[in-house]
Amino acid sequence: MNSTIKLGGLLIVLAAMIFAWSFVPLYRGDPLEPVFRVPGGFRAHTEEAGRYHLWNHYLTFHEGKQLAFNPKFPADWQVSVRDAEGNRLEFVRDESPLWRIGNHAKASIGYIDAEGASEIQVMVNGERGGDRVLSFSQADLRQDLVTALGSFGIAAVLALVGLLTVIWGLFRRARVPPFATLVESPT
Secondary structure (H helix, E strand, O other): OOHHHHHHHHHHHHHHHHHHHHHHHHHHOOOOOOOEEEOEEEEEEEOOOEEEEEEEEEEEEEOOEEEEOOOOOOOOOEEEEEEOOOOEEOOEEOOOOEEEEOOEEEEEEEEEEEOOOEEEEEEEEOOOOOOEEEEEEEOOHHHHHHHHHHHHHHHHHHHHHHHHHHHHHHHHHHHOOOHHHHOOOOO
16 A cells, blocks of 8 residues: 555544544534533623623533523522622623534533633532533634634545645556566566
């Protein structure tokens, strides 16, 4: 087997590994951003000015378990957001954005409008409803999809290049006569 065919086969195997590496966590329900268990508090970061949502991960894979919660976040839970200096930031309740892919779903609880890059403290407390898994990020679903599906694109390109390389190697092998026919036999 010539090296071109081997290279094509290796690219196809690499594409399959990238696909499995990205598909399994996505299908299983792994979140695409850091998550936090509440009630309680956690620190998060704003990278730039913009709208940042507090997400209720009501269907997710967390700490080795598939979790399912009521998609409706308890209305009596209190949410407090403070900047690095301890100033309270306005938190606006807004449950309209939803996001679901594979076995992972999240719904917005509300948002803040950040003025720039900063570290913030989020406190979420409530009596009823048990634990929840939350995250804090911008509501840019296009960015989430690029993150989630980008590796699928890379795998598809690698598989295509690998397949074309194998076909090219087979074509070259069929066109080149074997060594024995190149050497004239003495008669």
